[in-house]
Amino acid sequence: MALLEGIPAPLTPAAATRVLVLRNYVVYKGAWKLFITGFLEPVFYLFSIGIGVGQLIDTFEFHGEAIPYAEFVAPAMLATSAFNGALLDSTYNVFFKMKYEKLYDQMLATPLSTGDIARGEITWGLMRGSVYSAAFLVVMALMGLTQSWWAVLALPAAILIAFAFSAVCMAVTTWMTSWQDFDKITLAQMPLFLFSATFFPVEAFGDGVLRWVVEATPLYRGVVLCRELTTGVITWESAVSVVYLVVMGVVGLLVVRRRLDKLLLT
Amino acid sequence: MGSDVASDTTPATTTSRPARPTGSLSAWEGMARQYDYWLTVLKRTWRGGVVSSFLTPLLYVVAMGVLLGGFIEADPDKLEGATSYLAFVVPGLVASHAMTLAVSESTYPVMGSIKWHKTFFAQLATPLAVRDLVNAYVAFVMFRVASACAVFMLVIAPFGVFATWWGPILAWLSQVLVGFAFTTLVFAYSAWLKSEEGFGLLFRLVVIPLTLFSGAFFPISNLGPVLEWIARLTPLWHGVSLSRMFCVDHIDWALVVVHVVVLVTLTVVGWFLAVRNLDRRLEV
Numbered sequence: 065m066a067l068l069e070g071i072p073a074p075l076t077p078a079a080a081t082r083v084l085v086l087r088n089y090v091v092y093k094g095a096w097k098l099f100i101t102g103f104l105e106p107v108f109y110l111f112s113i114g115i116g117v118g119q120l121i122d123t124f125e126f127h128g129e130a131i132p133y134a135e136f137v138a139p140a141m142l143a144t145s146a147f148n149g150a151l152l153d154s155t156y157n158v159f160f161k162m163k164y165e166k167l168y169d170q171m172l173a174t175p176l177s178t179g180d181i182a183r184g185e186i187t188w189g190l191m192r193g194s195v196y197s198a199a200f201l202v203v204m205a206l207m208g209l210t211q212s213w214w215a216v217l218a219l220p221a222a223i224l225i226a227f228a229f230s231a232v233c234m235a236v237t238t239w240m241t242s243w244q245d246f247d248k249i250t251l252a253q254m255p256l257f258l259f260s261a262t263f264f265p266v267e268a269f270g271d272g273v274l275r276w277v278v279e280a281t282p283l284y285r286g287v288v289l290c291r292e293l294t295t296g297v298i299t300w301e302s303a304v305s306v307v308y309l310v311v312m313g314v315v316g317l318l319v320v321r322r323r324l325d326k327l328l329l330t
Numbered sequence: 331m332g333s334d335v336a337s338d339t340t341p342a343t344t345t346s347r348p349a350r351p352t353g354s355l356s357a358w359e360g361m362a363r364q365y366d367y368w369l370t371v372l373k374r375t376w377r378g379g380v381v382s383s384f385l386t387p388l389l390y391v392v393a394m395g396v397l398l399g400g401f402i403e404a405d406p407d408k409l410e411g412a413t414s415y416l417a418f419v420v421p422g423l424v425a426s427h428a429m430t431l432a433v434s435e436s437t438y439p440v441m442g443s444i445k446w447h448k449t450f451f452a453q454l455a456t457p458l459a460v461r462d463l464v465n466a467y468v469a470f471v472m473f474r475v476a477s478a479c480a481v482f483m484l485v486i487a488p489f490g491v492f493a494t495w496w497g498p499i500l501a502w503l504s505q506v507l508v509g510f511a512f513t514t515l516v517f518a519y520s521a522w523l524k525s526e527e528g529f530g531l532l533f534r535l536v537v538i539p540l541t542l543f544s545g546a547f548f549p550i551s552n553l554g555p556v557l558e559w560i561a562r563l564t565p566l567w568h569g570v571s572l573s574r575m576f577c578v579d580h581i582d583w584a585l586v587v588v589h590v591v592v593l594v595t596l597t598v599v600g601w602f603l604a605v606r607n608l609d610r611r612l613e614v
């Protein structure tokens with residue numbers, strides 16, 4: 065009986081998430097240079113494409129309003145950097161931890177469950193991503209690229225984008241078998257990054273099927289949501305985007321949990 | 331390799347510097363002997379590079395050149411002589427792609443050959459010298475860079491962005507030169523670096539800014555006078571400018587000489603540093 069008393073009680077989901085986040089924080093402290101420079105990439109893109117190329121472009125129409133090119137590109141950079149960060153974190157890092165480090169196997173030998181692992185990893189990714197998104201929003205505001213107080217809500221919007229993609233990408237990663245599979249990730253990542261109305265308006269695709277396809281992709285919803293918030297042109301489309309991304313994230317999370325159960329508990 | 335056993339058994343334990351059997355082969359033979367090894371590597375890994383080598387740059391051309399370019403007024407005065415934004419951006423994209431490929435092929439794989447799978451140590455246990463390892467490695471990377479750029483240029487040709495038939499050939503040679511400069515310099519860095527954390531910093535603080543601000547996407551005169559001069563000092567700008575001058579047939583021959591001298595100098599300096607750093611690193 066004395067032995068049984070020594071076994072700690074199972075953790076609540078919140079406590080388990082906290083432990084996992086703490087673990088990642090401790091590991092990451094060693095790589096602080098990588099952490100700091102992580103937020104530079106969208107800023108570089110903003111200065112290069114938004115301002116450098118922007119000098120060759122007059123203005124773009126967005127929901128009937130003419131906006132300067134830098135104001136058009138900046139919210140897209142906010143959305144795509146949340147997307148890129150979530151994608152890299154929940155594919156490469158999760159794959160490495162699962163296949164090579166056997167980290168999750170070790171964690172399951174403790175009172176943690178597969179649901180805890182999914183929640184903990186995604187929470188950590190979101191915390192890291194939201195620091196970057198907040199920093200980028202500050203840069204945007206300082207450069208005068210935000211047009212209304214709605215822009216404050218662009219931060220939760222960016223976190224929502226990161227949540228939706230983290231969950232889905234982590235689910236996809238559970239089906240991967242080798243590093244060669246990551247070419248397929250790039251195959252999905254690059255078109256999404258370049259064609260989600262990031263650098264040019266969706267009107268460039270014409271009025272046909274192609275435009276409808278683009279409008280139905282998740283990153284496009286995220287980009288448009290951020291753009292609506294920072295320019296202050298809110299429409300019913302914003303609500304559609306929010307519901308779309310929430311559903312996507314929840315479905316992803318459920319799949320991750322089932323897949324981890326199957327991979328790690330059998 | 332049987333005839334070289336004598337030079338192979340030179341005691342490596344002595345403390346005097348030329349302990350390794352260096353220079354027992356000619357530079358050419360040292361490279362040629364590794365031909366089958368690198369061919370095998372290529373056969374086993376080329377599939378993993380198809381998307382990053384060919385598809386990614388092509389997507390950039392469509393997104394930036396065709397779609398974004400549709401919104402940009404085609405004014406040769408503002409676009410360094412190009413008659414459309416597509417014609418402007420393509421030569422720059424290929425040059426910066428040459429850099430990206432060269433850098434990614436000479437970072438993790440070089441560190442791996444030293445630290446993880448230790449191929450370099452195995453190769454040095456043969457009559458090969460450090461110089462031969464560097465030469466064959468650079469040749470392998472350059473084969474990939476040169477072929478990727480050639481394919482890219484051929485695919486782009488039907489879009490009608492090239493002003494002459496011979497310009498793209500010279501432009502391709504300048505892209506190859508960019509590849510050489512970055513392969514040798516980054517090889518030197520990788521051979522010196524102890525932890526792979528440095529690669530993340532290299533990509534974020536060097537490769538991405540160079541790609542974005544070296545005149546590939548927009549004329550560097552848009553940067554303002556101070557930043558423009560900084561951009562002129564970067565190696566990639568010399569390659570981008572060279573590649574673009576030939577593609578749009580807007581050539582300033584004096585500038586061509588400057589660009590070529592800079593890139594060749596960087597390659598030579600990079601090569602010497604690469605051999606020196608690898609030699610120090612492989613000392614046992």
